[in-house]
Amino acid sequence: MSSYTQARRGTVPPRPSDAPLPTGFSLVLDRHTVVMDGGRVLLGGAPVTRLLRLTPRARTLLSGRTLQVHDAAGAVLADRLLELGLAHPVARELPLPAEHEVTYVIPVRDRPRQLDRLLGSIAPGSDVIVVDDASVEPEAVAEVAARHGARLVLLPGNLGPAGARNAGLAKVRTPLVVFVDSDIVLDEDTVPTLLRHFADPRVGLAAPRITGLHSRESAGWLGRYEQTRSSLDLGAHPALVRPGSFVSWASTACVVGRVEALGDGFDERMRVGEDVDLGWRTIARGWRMRYEPSVAAAHEHRTEFVDWFRRKAEYGTGAQPLSERHPQSVAPAVFAPWSAATVLALLAQRRWSVPVAATISGVTAVRIARKLGEIEQPLRTGARLTAHGAVGSLAQTGALLTRHWWPVTAAACLVSRRARRAAAVAAVADVVLEHRRGPVDLDPIRYTAARRLDDLAYGAGVWWSALRGRSLAPLLPRIQSPSATRRKPSSSSSVRSAESSCSHSS
Template sequence: MNRDLAHGTVVRLLPSTWRGEEGRALYGGSPIRMLFLRPAAVDLLGDGELVVDSPQSARLARLLLDRGLAEIAWAPPRLTDSDVTVVIPVKDRADALARLLRALPGLRVIVVDDGSADPVATKEVAARAGADLLRHEESRGPATARNTGLRAVRTELVAFVDSDVVPHEGWLDPLLVQLGDPAVGVVAPRIRALEHGAARGRVERYEAVRSSLDLGGAAATVVPGGKVPYVPSACLVGRTLVLGAGFDETMLVGEDVDLIWRTVQRGWLVRYVPEAQVAHEHRVAAAGWLGRKAFYGTSAAPLAMRHHDAVAPVVAGPLTLAVGLAMLVQRPWAFGVGAGVGAVVVAGTARKMRQSARPWAVAGRLVPYGLAASAQQCAAAMNRHWWPVMIPAAVMSRRVRRAWVAAALVEGLVDWSRTRPELDPLTYTALRRLDDLAYGAGLWWGALQHSTTAPLRPALVRPERPGRLRRGPERPAEGRDLRWPGTWRRGTGTHRR
């Protein structure tokens, strides 16, 4: 794989990357790490942006991009709209298909009719737009339909776009910019709710800020367990050669997550680019909404059987175990244990930060992040993944009941304050809990169907030891980094789905 950035490429730190100690310390990325730069690298980075114009700047840019601390701000134009073929899988949605095709002027398009009951309508819509049409006589599922289109693509890039999506104007350009990094194999835009202009119901207002498809406004490198652990196939763009044979056709749900994780495992970068935006027609009828959430939940079992700890509901490091113990036991000694574990983690982290001028101050600054991440993991697992177990536990134990109710309310209210939806706090929290109940029900049903407990088991990890970076193309000698055990890590790549 050629990972060399073109001369003149501009790389900038992500807004989510924290910078301290006069620019020497960088905190962020996926997974979250603390990176210490050497003085020469600090000078090259300047105010947070650098131009690739020398071997040194190229190595530093590669390091920052690979760690998920930066993104490409500009790259010499190489890929254009003519290098992209759009593949649209569709079944019995002729009107939606026509709406989508109107938003794709000038692009090469392949429509794959996956066994529509009225193939004539689909054929006429595709013909009016000048799109190529392929057809399955019987429905074989979206993964197979996308793969059928993928095999017909002759361009360097392929864009998968579902028929219920409407791209915003200029949606493709920011994605092509990130593909200016030759190490990037797949990019994906932000998927917002489609605006209808009419009064929106409660579920529609909830989905506008908490959709499983909308991964937020912060750009990120996509990795299992990261801030953005997956991107949905409703809209994504990839290098045709990187995607290879495409989606696993045996998977009826979660095939997009599986594809992204396999791409990452093969050494390619996947980037989430919220600057590029498309709209999606969310399901907002209560029954359809809950059914879709449960359907998403069934993906956890086959994903866990393929990708193991990437789907764990909780990554149980020392802080997470201590926070969970304090939440459930609610005894002074449990809080004392938690405080002791926190102190040990801070002390160990400070000792590892030999490059820091103020190791204890930096380590102490990380504590709130670790505690918040640990509490969020525990609360999410109780309400989303383990609620069938929590019911009998709450009946038998007043402390468990109190912890569960508090977790359900506090997590919902904190999320409401973060997203600021057009809903009052209690309504939003109630819908959030219904979302969790539906997803959890699907998760348990999928686990039973596959006879596995894999998506229900926590992943037990030990704190990482910070290793010295080896010189070479994969780990250039511009800095030293370490993974802090208390930092944020999502428990499962599909926990929002």
């Protein structure tokens, strides 16, 4: 166990400051946020869709879809929009926080070539700590660290990524820390841009987009698949990281953290999923975690098939430990009662399936319209929210059939024609939807093969972890009414809040 964990054992991590957002803080409405009724109403947010009614004073603070903090009222409104996921900071326009000194912590085991490449991408003169996690050839690591002027911490035994990061964190004396893995290459503006997010006193973690490092090895079919659909690449849109939201976790392959927000650091008992656990624990204490895709960190993806397949399965084995620590956040799918009923009706594949599903959706649209209150075209808005929820539910169901539940799906396909149809539709729809996300530099046949192998490996890891932990929790979807996750509306005089009954996890 690292000295950092020993020193901090039993301490209560602080909660975020109540300090207001600073003057000059800029944000823009999320792409899914809908401005309605001539700017009097905002509809959107994550993980639960909310209807936000703006007072006349609040409406004057918004300029189109942007807001810049100039006074206390603007700070209150901006904070509310950020907390609900209705808006995101414009990172490059944010002021630097007063305390922006940072230390880089790099866990490494061997890999001197990759370490040299990473250190070469960090600005000269930076405070860097390299933690050697019991390398087989520590001399090579020490030589690279010395050449770049980095401090070296030698661990007597292999602790894994969590323990190595904690050992480095124990040496940090700056208010901010950058955790970055040795197989990463940083763009020059990645860390400076992420630091600006900490102008928000409630931000505890900020992560960039993890892209693929272009190399000779990445030119193969697996490398090209990873370039566009890596498990670590969370997409091109900024997000408030929160369980059940559009971006529910972010990797610590590269992440900037506020040291005081990190508590005991990483859970050293976890060899997989420790980054997800750290993020969720930090969020649970009231801190925000930002995903900032305008800057990137290039990751050297695995491209040899056996190594690639094994790593995908390892990702899946983190499901059971995470389910023990975060039982409300690890379900492979979350359905509202109405969307679960809709999906079950369609899976039945009977003559009555479509009419029943349509009836359920219609009733739900009317109920949502009534809850929305006095807005323009409430029924149309309710129908749109219901349609989005239904599509999301079907997408989650497809992922269950082809990824998390594939052993059950395969067994059912042996005896049921309906199961074969459902599996075929899910597999084809998945590939079509993935191609719609953006260009894929791989032909459909090899892309489909890679996609299904990805699911096969990850699902096998989930099942292995569930069997080893003697629990089905990582495999069971959750039925949850959106009202169960509602938060108390703001008491600010600038904004009044009302929540709809449609969840993003529906």
